[in-house]
Amino acid sequence: MAQLPSCVSSRSSSSSPLPSADRAVLEQGALLGITGITAHRAISADGPLDRLTVLVHGAAGGVGAVATQLARRAGATVIGTTRRPEQLVQVRAMGAHHALLDGPDLAHAVRRIAPEGVDRIAEVDLSAHIEVDAEVIAVGVESPIVV
Numbered sequence: 001m002a003q004l005p006s007c008v009s010s011r012s013s014s015s016s017p018l019p020s021a022d023r024a025v026l027e028q029g030a031l032l033g034i035t036g037i038t039a040h041r042a043i044s045a046d047g048p049l050d051r052l053t054v055l056v057h058g059a060a061g062g063v064g065a066v067a068t069q070l071a072r073r074a075g076a077t078v079i080g081t082t083r084r085p086e087q088l089v090q091v092r093a094m095g096a097h098h099a100l101l102d103g104p105d106l107a108h109a110v111r112r113i114a115p116e117g118v119d120r121i122a123e124v125d126l127s128a129h130i131e132v133d134a135e136v137i138a139v140g141v142e143s144p145i146v147v
Contacts, residue, residue, distance in 0.1 A: 032066065039066035042122040043076075050075035053114045055136060058124035059096055060087035067122040068094045076120075079113055081106065107135040114138075 042063065043054055054071040058064035059080025071078045072095035080096030082088060091099035100109050110118065110132070117138030123129060 035062045036066050039063045039122070040070055043067050043071045043120055044074070046120065048074065049120070052119035053077045053079065053117075053138075054120045054122065055110060055114075055118040055133075056080045056096070056122045057102070057129055058082070059091040059094060059099070060084070061124065064122065064124060065090075065094045068096050071120075071122075072096070077114075079110060079118065102129075107132045110136040 043049060043056070049071055052075075054067075054076040056064050056067045056071065056078060059068045059078075060082040064080065068078050068080050068091065077098075078096045079098045079100060080091040080094065081100050081102045082091050083102045085101055088099040088101065098113050100106060114136070118136050119138050121133050121137065123133065126133070
């Protein structure tokens with residue numbers, strides 16, 4: 001049976017709880033749509049997430065919020081980023097273990113949390129984060145960045 005996140009988020013500032021996967025109906029799963037498919041692919045394309053560290057850029061947005069929830073549910077340590085300080089609480093509420101503000105010290109902040117680097121990166125703005133991603137990705141991980 002497919003796993004669903006415990007909440008689903010859209011571009012609005014609120015999220016809606018979903019029932020457990022054993023009580024979900026097809027219509028509720030359909031709510032995930034393209035956002036859910038994109039989030040799932042971004043974090044799961046390389047296989048299982050259990051015990052990995054996943055960096056989710058834009059974790060307060062639609063795809064980022066769902067990617068954060070799915071990664072957390074799959075057993076990953078999740079580092080979520082946002083550009084707005086007021087969204088840090090929302091990023092944590094979506095399931096991120098760590099919520100960081102996107103800015104000039106982001107790579108350093110990620111490396112403090114994950115000194116060996118992150119195993120996967122869910123990217124929403126590669127041109128803005130390519131240097132950060134290159135600094136924080138774990139060496140030897142295959143295909144870790146999914147845009």
